[in-house]
Amino acid sequence: MRTAKLLLSCLLLWLSLPASATPAENAASLKSSFSIEAGLLDEEIATYGRARSREKKAAAELQRLNTQLDELIEDPNSSLSSFSRLEEEVGVAIEDACQRAKESAAARQRMYERMRRLSGIVQEYEMQEERRQARSGGIAGVWRIEAQPIKLYGIFELEADNLLVTGTYRLSNGKQGSIRGTLVATRLELQMIDSRQGAVASVKGLFDSENGEIRGRWLAFDLSSGRPSQGYWIGRKAAPE
Numbered sequence: 001m002r003t004a005k006l007l008l009s010c011l012l013l014w015l016s017l018p019a020s021a022t023p024a025e026n027a028a029s030l031k032s033s034f035s036i037e038a039g040l041l042d043e044e045i046a047t048y049g050r051a052r053s054r055e056k057k058a059a060a061e062l063q064r065l066n067t068q069l070d071e072l073i074e075d076p077n078s079s080l081s082s083f084s085r086l087e088e089e090v091g092v093a094i095e096d097a098c099q100r101a102k103e104s105a106a107a108r109q110r111m112y113e114r115m116r117r118l119s120g121i122v123q124e125y126e127m128q129e130e131r132r133q134a135r136s137g138g139i140a141g142v143w144r145i146e147a148q149p150i151k152l153y154g155i156f157e158l159e160a161d162n163l164l165v166t167g168t169y170r171l172s173n174g175k176q177g178s179i180r181g182t183l184v185a186t187r188l189e190l191q192m193i194d195s196r197q198g199a200v201a202s203v204k205g206l207f208d209s210e211n212g213e214i215r216g217r218w219l220a221f222d223l224s225s226g227r228p229s230q231g232y233w234i235g236r237k238a239a240p241e
Contacts, residue, residue: 026128034121041114048107055100062093139165139183139207143235147218156235165190175200183207188214197222203233212237 069086072078143156154171156179167179169192177200181190186208192201205216214235222229 030121030125030128034118037114037117037121041111041118044107044111044114048104048111051100051104051107055097055104058093058097058100062090062097065090065093138209139188142238143214144238145169145171145233145235147231147233149231188216205233205235 065086069083069090072082072086138160139158140160141158143158145152145154145156147153152171152173154169156167156169158165158167158179160183163182163184165179165181165183165188168176169179170176175194177192177194179190179192181188186206188203188205188207190203191199192203194200199221201218201220203216203218205214207214214233216233218231218233220229
């Protein structure tokens with residue numbers, strides 16, 4: 001109970017913050033969904049509280065009857081009719097306690113489901129916020145790179161000055177160096193300059209500022225490695241810390 005109410009309070013506090021971090025329509029939709037789910041969770045918490053109280057009451061009654069039965073067994077003057085009557089009461093109490101326990105468990109599951117839905121809304125918000133932050137700043141920023149078919153991964157850290165694009169790169173094969181090139185409208189052309197070998201590859205692609213992605217082709221200058229000398233690549237902008 002306390003955990004559920006704490007979660008509800010924290011999430012309500014989160015959603016009360018200004019909605020400027022996401023587009024207005026998305027923020028309004030999330031806020032509406034959250035408000036509905038939060039209200040339903042509050043109801044489920046109250047329902048569980050009532051079910052749990054009935055479960056405790058039924059368990060206490062069963063315990064009382066079992067204690068009475070133990071005392072009756074110890075009583076040398078007890079009669080068979082007394083045992084018969086008490087056993088009937090214990091049987092009814094057992095059924096009632098089991099039913100109340102099932103109701104309480106079902107109420108908990110409904111409460112957990114509401115918590116999961118609220119968590120999903122929060123995750124959706126965080127994803128939208130990450131995409132929004134990734135779109136901010138244009139081409140400048142940190143990009144996660146994947147080059148195929150050679151399965152090479154890395155990081156581009158880019159800066160932009162009008163049409164000029166510069167930066168650095170680090171790859172999963174240990175290579176690193178600098179980057180220079182241009183961005184004209186959405187067309188990106190870069191040269192990768194290894195810190196020891198000089199220019200090693202060129203990459204071209206189309207910059208999608210809306211989704212924070214770059215997709216295009218790469219061409220390696222070193223043809224002696226025995227590996228594919230060209231292929232496709234994709235870059236996804238990382239949200240700033």
